[in-house]
Amino acid sequence: MAPSITRLSDTQLDAMMRVYDGAIAAKRRQTLLGFAILAIAVAIAAQVGEVDLAKFGANLHRFGDYVVRLAHLENGAPVLSDVREWFWGVRRWLWLLGETILIAYMGTLMGALGGLVLCFFSARNLMGNGTVRFATKRFLEVCRTVPEMVFALIFVIAFGLGPVPGVLALAVHSTGALGKLFCEVVENIDMKPVDGVKANGGSWVEVVRFAALPQVLSNFASYTLLRFEINVRGAAVMGFVGAGGIGQDLMEAIRKFYYSDVSALLVLIVGTVMVIDLLTERLRHALLGLERA
Numbered sequence: 001m002a003p004s005i006t007r008l009s010d011t012q013l014d015a016m017m018r019v020y021d022g023a024i025a026a027k028r029r030q031t032l033l034g035f036a037i038l039a040i041a042v043a044i045a046a047q048v049g050e051v052d053l054a055k056f057g058a059n060l061h062r063f064g065d066y067v068v069r070l071a072h073l074e075n076g077a078p079v080l081s082d083v084r085e086w087f088w089g090v091r092r093w094l095w096l097l098g099e100t101i102l103i104a105y106m107g108t109l110m111g112a113l114g115g116l117v118l119c120f121f122s123a124r125n126l127m128g129n130g131t132v133r134f135a136t137k138r139f140l141e142v143c144r145t146v147p148e149m150v151f152a153l154i155f156v157i158a159f160g161l162g163p164v165p166g167v168l169a170l171a172v173h174s175t176g177a178l179g180k181l182f183c184e185v186v187e188n189i190d191m192k193p194v195d196g197v198k199a200n201g202g203s204w205v206e207v208v209r210f211a212a213l214p215q216v217l218s219n220f221a222s223y224t225l226l227r228f229e230i231n232v233r234g235a236a237v238m239g240f241v242g243a244g245g246i247g248q249d250l251m252e253a254i255r256k257f258y259y260s261d262v263s264a265l266l267v268l269i270v271g272t273v274m275v276i277d278l279l280t281e282r283l284r285h286a287l288l289g290l291e292r293a
Contacts, residue, residue, distance in 0.1 A: 070263040079260055087264050093246060097268055100245035101276075103166045103238065104231040110167070111174020111231075112224045115140075118175070119182035120208050125191060140183075143176025148234050152243040163244030170231050170238075181223045182216070189215045218287045225280040225287075232276050236269050 045051075071079055079086040087093075121127050122136040148169045155165030193211040202210065239247025246265060253261040 066259075069259045070266075073260045074258075079263060086260055089249075089261070089264075090268075093249065093265060093268055096239075096246040096249060097272055099163055100235045100238075100247070101232060101272070103163050103243075103245050104170065104228060104235040106167045107170025107235065108174055108224060108228040108231045110171035111178055111227065112220070114171065114175035115178030115180075115182050116220065118179045119186055120212065122179065122183045123186040125187050125189070126194070126204075126208065126212060136179075137183075140176045140179040143172050144180060145176070146173070148173045148238070149241060152238050152241050156242050161242040161244075165241075166235055166238035166243035166245060169243060170234060173234075174227055174231060178223060178227055182220055185216045185219045185223075186212060222284045222287050225284050229273075229277050229280050232273055236273075 073079055073082060073085055118136050118140060122133050122140065124133065127133045127136075151169035151172050152165050155168045159165050159168075189212055193215070194207055197207045197211045235245050235247075236250075237247045239245045239249065240251045242248065246269065250262065250265045250269075252258075253265060
């Protein structure tokens, strides 16, 4: 038996169409208003930032000229025509690159340990003391809000030039960033094991150790690897303020207009970051696959 089809009268159809047209018109007005607000915000930002489009257009060719100059040696020949001359300082640069990776590794490790400890104190489902939770969250916010370069400058003044300020700067910033991510993971755990440990008279530390930690370790490791990728990039520029690594030689080459050295150092840094990104990506996917299994 064929289903019956309800037919509306012309009056009902007209009323529905008017409502539909009104909704479409309201949506269009909201879209136009959003674009207008965005345009006003961009105009205000340009005014405050003293953006001069005429000056920008007049000097845009200099960027292209600089990029082209990076692809040539000091004698004007293309860099690929004499790779040995291009990478004349490869032994020193590889040593500094290894130092950069170690700075990122130590900074990530210390930051992960700090975030691991503090995340449980800031998790709403595990820490019942509101004062402790509030203080911990504010501390993590301070750690991740201040840029690494600012921390690096502070630690350079305190401890002098070298890799130690870079490690400490990355460690402090990573503690804040990873602590936030770890806390969100902890707040989404299954509470049944937590209730079970509490029911058997377990202390807060035992609840964290036996009920919460086993559920979050794989996610913690995945976030730590992701942070290591970010810190390798951050450590590469720590040398700009004297905090060790290959960034110091890169800044010196830029200041002295050693174009071929700049391009060689950039190739080494970009290549290293790409390899590390690929390796850590595979490790993170493997960890997440184990967790799903």
